[in-house]
Amino acid sequence: xxxxxxxxxxxxxxxxxxxxxxxxxxxxxxxxxxxxxxxxxxxxxxxxxxxxxxxxxxxxxxxxxxxxxxxxxxxxxxxxxxxxxxxxxxxxxxxxxxxxxxxxxxxxxxxxxxxxxxxxxxxxxxxxxxxxxxxxxxxxxxxxxxxxxxxxxxxxxxxxxxxxxxxxxxxxxxxxxxxxxxxxxxxxxxxxxxxxxxxxxxxxxxxxxxxxxxxxxxxxxxxxx
Amino acid sequence: xxxxxxxxxxxxxxxxxxxxxxxxxxxxxxxxxxxxxxxxxxxxxxxxxxxxxxxxxxxxxxxxxxxxxxxxxxxxxxxxxxxxxxxxxxxxxxxxxxxxxxxxxxxxxxxxxxxxxxxxxxxxxxxxxxxxxxxxxxxxxxxxxxxxxxxxxxxxxxxxxxxxxxxxxxxxxxxxxxxxxxxxxxxxxxxxxxxxxxxxxxxxxxxxxxxxxxxxxxxxxxxxx
DNA sequence: CGGCTTATTGACGTTGCTCAAACATGGTGG
DNA sequence: CCACCATGTTTGAGCAACGTCAATAAGCCG
Numbered sequence: 001x002x003x004x005x006x007x008x009x010x011x012x013x014x015x016x017x018x019x020x021x022x023x024x025x026x027x028x029x030x031x032x033x034x035x036x037x038x039x040x041x042x043x044x045x046x047x048x049x050x051x052x053x054x055x056x057x058x059x060x061x062x063x064x065x066x067x068x069x070x071x072x073x074x075x076x077x078x079x080x081x082x083x084x085x086x087x088x089x090x091x092x093x094x095x096x097x098x099x100x101x102x103x104x105x106x107x108x109x110x111x112x113x114x115x116x117x118x119x120x121x122x123x124x125x126x127x128x129x130x131x132x133x134x135x136x137x138x139x140x141x142x143x144x145x146x147x148x149x150x151x152x153x154x155x156x157x158x159x160x161x162x163x164x165x166x167x168x169x170x171x172x173x174x175x176x177x178x179x180x181x182x183x184x185x186x187x188x189x190x191x192x193x194x195x196x197x198x199x200x201x202x203x204x205x206x207x208x209x210x211x212x213x214x215x216x217x218x219x220x221x222x223x224x225x
Numbered sequence: 226x227x228x229x230x231x232x233x234x235x236x237x238x239x240x241x242x243x244x245x246x247x248x249x250x251x252x253x254x255x256x257x258x259x260x261x262x263x264x265x266x267x268x269x270x271x272x273x274x275x276x277x278x279x280x281x282x283x284x285x286x287x288x289x290x291x292x293x294x295x296x297x298x299x300x301x302x303x304x305x306x307x308x309x310x311x312x313x314x315x316x317x318x319x320x321x322x323x324x325x326x327x328x329x330x331x332x333x334x335x336x337x338x339x340x341x342x343x344x345x346x347x348x349x350x351x352x353x354x355x356x357x358x359x360x361x362x363x364x365x366x367x368x369x370x371x372x373x374x375x376x377x378x379x380x381x382x383x384x385x386x387x388x389x390x391x392x393x394x395x396x397x398x399x400x401x402x403x404x405x406x407x408x409x410x411x412x413x414x415x416x417x418x419x420x421x422x423x424x425x426x427x428x429x430x431x432x433x434x435x436x437x438x439x440x441x442x443x444x445x446x447x448x449x450x
Numbered sequence: 451c452g453g454c455t456t457a458t459t460g461a462c463g464t465t466g467c468t469c470a471a472a473c474a475t476g477g478t479g480g
Numbered sequence: 481c482c483a484c485c486a487t488g489t490t491t492g493a494g495c496a497a498c499g500t501c502a503a504t505a506a507g508c509c510g
Contacts, residue, residue, distance in 0.1 A: 050352045054447060058355040060348040071341050073334070079348070108333060109298070115340040116296055122347040123285040123304070127275045129354035130283040130406025134498065173457060181355025183499055188458055205457070205507060222279060359466065398489060411466055413490055430475065430488075 013107075016096040022087035029070055029081040037091045038070040042153060044087035045170035049080045049178070059179040061122065062170075064148045068114055072098050085170045129181045132222060137180040138190040139220035142200065145169065146210055163213060168206045194219075241321040247312035254295055254306040262316045263295040267378060269312035270395035274305045274403070284404035285350070286343065287395075289373045293339055297323050310395045354406045357447060362405040363415040364445035367425065370394065371435055388438060393431045419444075 019042075022028065028039070028046060046069055048061035060079070063069055069081055072094065101108050128140055146163035149170065169176070177184045194200050199216050201209045210216055218224045244267075247253065253264070253271060271294050273286035285304070288294055294306055297319065326333050353365055371388035374395065394401070402409045419425050424441050426434045435441055443449045 048348070050348060052352070052356070052447060056352075056356045056447070058352040060351045071344075073338060074341055074345075077345065102330075105327075105330060105333070108330070108337065112333065112337045112340060113298060115337060115344060116299055119296075119340060119344050119347060120302065122344060122351060123273070123275060126285045126347060126351055126354055127277070127281075127283040129351055131277070131281045184457075185459085185500085186498060189498095192458080222277060222281070408467055409489075410468085410491085414466090417490080 017090050020089045022083045027082050031078050038097050039089040039091045041065050041067050042088035044085045046081050047084045057178045066153050134186050135190050136222050143220045166209045242315050245314045245316050247308045252307050256303050263322050264314040264316045266290050266292050267313035269310045272309045282403045291378050359411050360415050361447045368445045391434045
């Protein structure tokens with residue numbers, strides 16, 4: 001499950017874990033009422049949202065299967081973690097997990113690497129938010145989701161790097177807008193424009209098929225309009 | 226120096242450290258030629274920049290005195306770290322440092338906490354980039370710099386939380402624009418607007434005096450225009 | 451099929467960008 | 481010490497990308 005952790009640690013991890021099913025829209029962690037627990041995602045997608053009193057939202061992270069939600073030792077995080085799809089979690093009590101961490105440097109290190117990974121992802125996203133056009137933003141998100149959505153728990157195996165050609169969006173238009181720093185109308189228009197350009201096609205509200213992956217990636221990187 | 230690390234670790238750290246002085250504009254780390262070393266900033270400011278082939282830039286992090294530059298175990302970071310002011314560094318060879326880390330869980334944990342801190346900062350910045358107006362962005366950056374610029378190596382002591390009322394910007398207008406996802410002209414106009422509103426005053430290109438800290442903070446948080 | 455939510459589309463407005471010109475600033479050499 | 485220059489900054493006018501508001505259409509569930 002936690003594939004990069006040593007055998008012995010994994011064996012000690014198992015007993016303190018418990019499985020949970022979470023419906024769409026449920027809050028996992030929040031500023032004021034954290035579940036107090038840490039979790040690994042078995043299936044589904046979690047959004048990390050930063051909110052302001054006036055209602056402005058920004059999604060600052062998406063976590064997929066095999067990702068960790070919640071940070072040990074973390075102070076107040078001022079983040080809301082919410083299920084954007086139906087969710088299966090593998091939860092650990094915070095205290096039990098932190099105790100275990102102290103005895104297993106491997107585990108500690110694995111978490112550290114995850115944090116560095118999240119940091120790298122966040123900084124990539126900062127570039128997108130600050131410097132990309134609406135069209136590039138939408139294309140980038142599609143690439144990012146297509147690359148991650150079907151990667152199973154097993155680890156960084158076969159499907160790594162390759163993107164799914166067909167998948168279901170784990171986000172509503174509203175959530176896409178909040179992830180990209182756009183409005184829902186602009187997202188809609190750019191999606192249409194990508195469809196007209198023959199880059200993607202859609203069916204229903206959520207299903208997306210990437211017809212031209214190379215072109216989509218090129219647009220996402222801004223090498224083309 | 227590394228104030229949150231245990232005494233014994235600090236004593237082992239000292240011999241492998243060496244001091245360096247860096248002029249403005251020098252690259253500390255980059256995608257292709259990393260110095261291979263890690264460093265703690267003694268004085269000065271480092272910007273972390275993400276660049277695209279077409280010349281677009283986004284500053285994704287600022288590191289001040291007492292901050293760490295470079296991540297142990299990190300893969301390729303695709304980041305450029307550059308001195309925005311004259312700099313004094315306390316450098317460690319990557320390998321020596323990583324060896325030391327393995328023997329001192331305290332050190333490992335300190336680095337982990339730093340990474341979580343950077344992550345929190347990055348996500349705060351994502352909100353700014355995605356959802357704040359130009360005016361709020363400029364005000365936010367001024368608050369952020371004013372809060373951090375004069376915090377000495379000693380740690381999170383007296384000056385924590387309080388912001389300096391007068392300070393020198395560690396960034397040029399161009400760098401400010403690249404940090405905020407704006408153009409230099411917009412930065413200039415918003416600075417003027419803040420001056421006209423009596424919130425700040427400036428002298429020369431770099432010196433800033435905050436005349437009304439509460440108002441500046443209010444503007445930064447978007448509770449007001 | 452009916453009703454509700456979510457998404458699309460269109461017309462229009464505004465913020466921030468582009469291009470261009472004038473202006474400080476701070477360093478250098480006379 | 482001052483004039484001069486290079487560079488960085490400010491300011492202005494016009495424009496484009498994206499946001500706002502409002503109406504319509506498509507999905508989805510009972």
